[in-house]
Structures are given as structure tokens and as C-alpha cells.
Amino acid sequence: MSTGIKNLVQTLDSVDFLKMDRRTFMKAVGFLGASTFLSSFQTEIVNALEFAETKIVWLHGSECTGCSESLLNAANPDILQALTKLNVNLAYHETLLAQQGIWVDNKLANTSELNSEILLDDLIKEGNYILVVEGAIPNGPNGSGRYLVLGNKPFKDIVGEAAKNANAILAVGACACWGGITSAKSAVVQETDYRGTAFLKTDASKGILSELNIDKPVINIAGCPPHPDWILLTLGAVILGKIRIPDDLPDILDQYHRPKVFYPPDHVVHDNCPRRGYYDQGLFEDQAGGPYCLWKLGCKAPYAHGDCAIRKWNNSLSVCTQAGPCSACVEPGWPDSSRPLYVESEGKGVLLGENVGTIAKVAVGAAAVAAGVHAVRRMKGE
Amino acid sequence: MKANGNPTIVERYSLLDRVVHIVHAAAMLALIITGLKMYFGWNFMSFHTARALHMFAVPFLLVVNWFLIPVSIVLATGGGIKEKFLHFLDHYVFGPRDASRMAGIIGNFFGKGKYPAFTIYDEASGHYKTKLHPLMKILIVLEGLAIVIIAITGIVLYSLNWSLFGLPIASWILSAGGLIAPSFGMSSLAFLRTLHLLMTYWFVFELVVHVGILELDPNVWKYYKAIFWSGKEDLKDTHYVKIVKTPSNLADKGRRNH
Numbered sequence A: 001m002s003t004g005i006k007n008l009v010q011t012l013d014s015v016d017f018l019k020m021d022r023r024t025f026m027k028a029v030g031f032l033g034a035s036t037f038l039s040s041f042q043t044e045i046v047n048a049l050e051f052a053e054t055k056i057v058w059l060h061g062s063e064c065t066g067c068s069e070s071l072l073n074a075a076n077p078d079i080l081q082a083l084t085k086l087n088v089n090l091a092y093h094e095t096l097l098a099q100q101g102i103w104v105d106n107k108l109a110n111t112s113e114l115n116s117e118i119l120l121d122d123l124i125k126e127g128n129y130i131l132v133v134e135g136a137i138p139n140g141p142n143g144s145g146r147y148l149v150l151g152n153k154p155f156k157d158i159v160g161e162a163a164k165n166a167n168a169i170l171a172v173g174a175c176a177c178w179g180g181i182t183s184a185k186s187a188v189v190q191e192t193d194y195r196g197t198a199f200l201k202t203d204a205s206k207g208i209l210s211e212l213n214i215d216k217p218v219i220n221i222a223g224c225p226p227h228p229d230w231i232l233l234t235l236g237a238v239i240l241g242k243i244r245i246p247d248d249l250p251d252i253l254d255q256y257h258r259p260k261v262f263y264p265p266d267h268v269v270h271d272n273c274p275r276r277g278y279y280d281q282g283l284f285e286d287q288a289g290g291p292y293c294l295w296k297l298g299c300k301a302p303y304a305h306g307d308c309a310i311r312k313w314n315n316s317l318s319v320c321t322q323a324g325p326c327s328a329c330v331e332p333g334w335p336d337s338s339r340p341l342y343v344e345s346e347g348k349g350v351l352l353g354e355n356v357g358t359i360a361k362v363a364v365g366a367a368a369v370a371a372g373v374h375a376v377r378r379m380k381g382e
Numbered sequence B: 001m002k003a004n005g006n007p008t009i010v011e012r013y014s015l016l017d018r019v020v021h022i023v024h025a026a027a028m029l030a031l032i033i034t035g036l037k038m039y040f041g042w043n044f045m046s047f048h049t050a051r052a053l054h055m056f057a058v059p060f061l062l063v064v065n066w067f068l069i070p071v072s073i074v075l076a077t078g079g080g081i082k083e084k085f086l087h088f089l090d091h092y093v094f095g096p097r098d099a100s101r102m103a104g105i106i107g108n109f110f111g112k113g114k115y116p117a118f119t120i121y122d123e124a125s126g127h128y129k130t131k132l133h134p135l136m137k138i139l140i141v142l143e144g145l146a147i148v149i150i151a152i153t154g155i156v157l158y159s160l161n162w163s164l165f166g167l168p169i170a171s172w173i174l175s176a177g178g179l180i181a182p183s184f185g186m187s188s189l190a191f192l193r194t195l196h197l198l199m200t201y202w203f204v205f206e207l208v209v210h211v212g213i214l215e216l217d218p219n220v221w222k223y224y225k226a227i228f229w230s231g232k233e234d235l236k237d238t239h240y241v242k243i244v245k246t247p248s249n250l251a252d253k254g255r256r257n258h
């Protein structure tokens, strides 16, 4: 952790953090890692939340579970510590809970203690939880949503029911935000018709909730996967009531519903990349493996609104561009908006598959030839 | 407009015209060179120097294009708004007569016919009816549009949250870009940056056409002196020049036919 952040923590230590107004709070949260945040303010948080337990219902759609893994990767606090500190009851999370879906003779059997589907039903009926959606929601085939079914219910309908009774909805990861990899261009994408919770790519009218005529705000924690801090700190802010839903959302979220503290509209990953010095000197790699800037190898960090390069990943150790080009996984419409991944954006085909550089070379070349012929003729006075 | 003394020497470009052209050319060259330096990473200066020079040249380009050129057009004629507008059309906008000249020029390029005159001076009124090569007139309008595009996209590259009088201009531009960008499979910012680059290439192309095709001709070199220095044209040199004498009662009619 940098000394800058330590100083900030010391400063913040001396103020009553829970009395901070929302703006200052969000600013502080933007600077801190979840570990710093939670350990610095543990006592205040626990006091404030003494009796109020917050339930989380975490649904998994069509996905790789990488977002949950990213969250599990958080250390100090690890997810258990964090949940304890925030007084959270992770009531339903398919890959972490012990229950299973139990069916006997085509009927749900047993109780919520053992049967996850009964548990989910009960939780939704009780209401008063935060809904987290991880993974995309298939709308196909033909709008039925039956490409993903839990028990005998299309996942699409489960998300709809869960959304209706939720106090707050978080879409975690590119797939849940806007379809992500599942909705990338492919031969089957029309059929499967994967949707994000509130968006399809950049289109806010095609999220699965709009499809279901549910008008509820969704906070998008973008990324493939998102940083554990982004998830935990947003959850923390919602739980502590520092983000009032929906009143504060227009102020806090950008046009793609990402919290601006973590996905700053005025800042891109490229601004603080460890390779930035090479960029400034015009030293670009043209093949993988070297130390220089990866722009010409297709680094999309100049288009990626995220605090990755400041916050760093893997417990503040490193950031993607240290290994290879950034693919701007936090951006709406990813991955199509970043494809081809290893070609710089300006090098993308725009006309008949040619990029602007080639088009320009041909046009300027043709003009130069014409100029030559023209000049010769004029000089001959024809 | 006749100069004193020699009756065949007339003013082709006013002082303001010449200043505008020189500053425009210098700013444009500076922008192309520093811009492409940033893009290709040419190693003759640092990114920060290039960016600073780039931003230094921007106000010159914009003041010339969006302020001085309109002023120069307004000052070029007497009369009212209609007069000025017609002068602007005749001098800078590609019209049917330019089209027929252009056809003659293309014919000539492929070995058919004479190279038509594109500068028409009216002795009766003492004014040019038109001055510029028809291809120039096409380029001028496209250049004006390209400058608007490059300026708009440049704002976003300059600062992602640039605002003017509290209006969040840059985020408006980003939102507008976001409406088009997905059809190119790009994010708004990537799209705007690619447009910025494309316009730069357009200016390079235009420069090659402008200097290479229009001006690489010994018979046109008289105009170099005129645009960079003297502003004068000697009508005795009849290359590409036609002198007409329109009786004043016909002048208006001729214009309407234009």
C-alpha cells in the first residue's frame, strides 16, 4: 500500500466515518482497497449494523463463475471476514452453498435446509435482500429463456422474480452487465440470445429486466472479472446506506450504470499504466514479450475506464498490462467492442475490411501518382 | 480591384487572406506532424512535447477557420448580406460552372482538349467572378467539415471531462459517439480517436492533392507569390485566366445562371 493511502487512512481514522456525507464517503471508498476500508472501520461498521443483518441472494446465470472466484481471491479480509464484518448473510450462492436441488417423483422434496430451490423460493418470498446476478441470462430459444433452466424454471423467470422483491440489484461481471462473452458475435448468438440484467451490449432497452417489463435500477460492476474491491466496496456502500437506491444512483453511476468511483469517466487505465513511460517515449512493442508499451499489440487500456492501474490486482500486486495488452473488459459491449483483441483500435477494419491506415496509404499514394502525371503534362504544356 | 499604376495588376488575395492561409498552413502542418508523432511514436520529441505543441497549434487553426475566414468573406465585398453570400458562393462553393470546368480539366488530363481557365476576372466591375480551381472548391468545403470533426473528436482526446461554462461538452460528445460507435464494433472513445486519425489522413491526402495536383505546375507558380507574399496577380499572364467584360446590367443575370 502506498504511503498516500496510509495517510488518507490516518486522516479518515480521526473522523466519524459513518457520519460522512455520501460524496465524501464514496470518494474515500474510491481511494481505499476493501481490506483497508473494512479493517479501518470495522468497529464503527459493526456498531452501526449491530442488529441489522443483510441478506444477499447471489444468482448464477450463464457464466464461468470467474467473478465469484475473483471475489474469493480477496484476501485480508477474505470473503468470510468481509461478510462477518459487514454483518452479511450470504443466503443463497449456488457455488458456495451446501444445499442441492432435490427432486423426488418430479416434485421438489425436503426443506430449505437441504433443498436449494425451496430455499431460493422462500428467500424470494421473504424479500428484503440484495440481489447479485452473476452471468448472462439467455432469452432464447425464441424468447422462452429455456437455454438455462433451474429445476424446471427458466433462469430468466427466476431473475425476474428475484428482482421484483430485491432491495437492490447488482450485476457482477461483464456477462451479467451486458452479455459479455456469451453474447459476443457468433453463429449461435441469435438463437441463444443472451442478455445482461439491464443492458445488452450498450443498449439499455434490451436488458432482461426490460424484456420482463421490470423497471428497477441495476448497479453494474463491470469487468471480466471485476476487481474484488469493486464488488465488496459497492456492496458495503449499499449495505451501509451510503448509496440510497434509487435516489443517489444518477449521481453515483455513469451512463452504463457503473459506479464512477471505480470506473472513472475522466480516467482510463492507460493513464497510470506501468508501461506508460515507454508510451510517452514512443517505444512500442511489435511482438509479445518485451518491456515496452503494448499499444500496437492491441492494448485497449486507452479506452478502459477503470482504476485497475492505481488499485492494482492480486492484492495490490500487479495489473494486467504488466503481462499483456488490456482488453478493456470493463467496457460495455465487451468483448466485441475490443475485438480483434490483439489489433490496435485504429487498426481495425472499417471499410471493406481495410483499416484507416491502409485506406489512407492507398488514397495518398493514388493522389501522389496522379499529381506526378498531372505535373508532367502541365510542364509539357498540354 | 485594380492596383495603382499598372492597370493589369490586380489584388488577388487581401492581406487578411494571406495571413489566414499562412497561419492555417503552419498550424495544420504542426498538427499533422505532432499528431502523427504521438500516433506512430516517432522519436524526435517526447509525447508530452508533441502534445503540448499540438495543443498550442489548435487555437490558431480554430481562430483562423471559425473567425478570420468568416470575417474575410464578410469584408471581401460591399453590399448587404445577399451580396456577401453570393460572393461566398461564387468564390468558394463548387457550382455547375465549376463542374463544367472540372469536366474540361479531366478531359485534358486524359489528352482531350485545352485546360480551361478557372480564374475569371471581370474588367467591367473590376472584380473576380471566380478565382479558384474547381477541385480547390471541393476541397475547401470538405476541409471545413473535416476541421469540425477533428476539433470535436480532439476535445475528447484532450480531456475526457472537458467542460465549458459548466456544460459537460466532452461527455456529450462521448454519448453522441456511443450512438454510432457500436455499428463499427468500437467503444465511443476508440471510435472518436479513429475518426481523429482518419481526419488527419484526410488532411494529408488533401495536402497532396492541393500541393501536388493543383500547384505543381510552373504556370501556377505565380500564385505562390500571390498567396504567400504580394497578394497581386498580373492579368497579362493569361495562364488559366480569362478576362471578361460583363455589362453591369447583365452581371446579375450571369450570376443567377451560375
Ligand code: HEM
Pocket: A346, B028, B031, B032, B034, B035, B036, B037, B038, B039, B051, B054, B058, B061, B062, B150, B151, B152, B153, B154, B155, B157, B158, B159, B193, B196, B197, B199, B200, B203
Ligand atoms: C482542432 C482541434 C484539435 C484538438 C483539440 C486535438 C487534440 C488532440 C489531442 C489532445 C491528442 C492527444 C491524444 C492523446 O493524448 O493520446 C491528439 C492526437 C492527435 N491529433 Fe489532434 N487535435 C486537433 C486537431 C488535429 C488536427 C488538425 C490534426 C491533423 C491534421 C490532428 C492530428 C492528430 C493525430 C494524428 C493524433 C494522434 C492520434 C492518436 O493518438 O490516435 N489533430 N489530438
Ligand code: SF4
Pocket: A269, A270, A271, A273, A274, A275, A276, A277, A279, A292, A293, A294, A295, A299, A300, A301, A302, A321, A325, A326
Ligand atoms: S501498455 Fe497499454 S496501458 Fe500501458 S502505456 Fe501502453 S497503451 Fe497504455
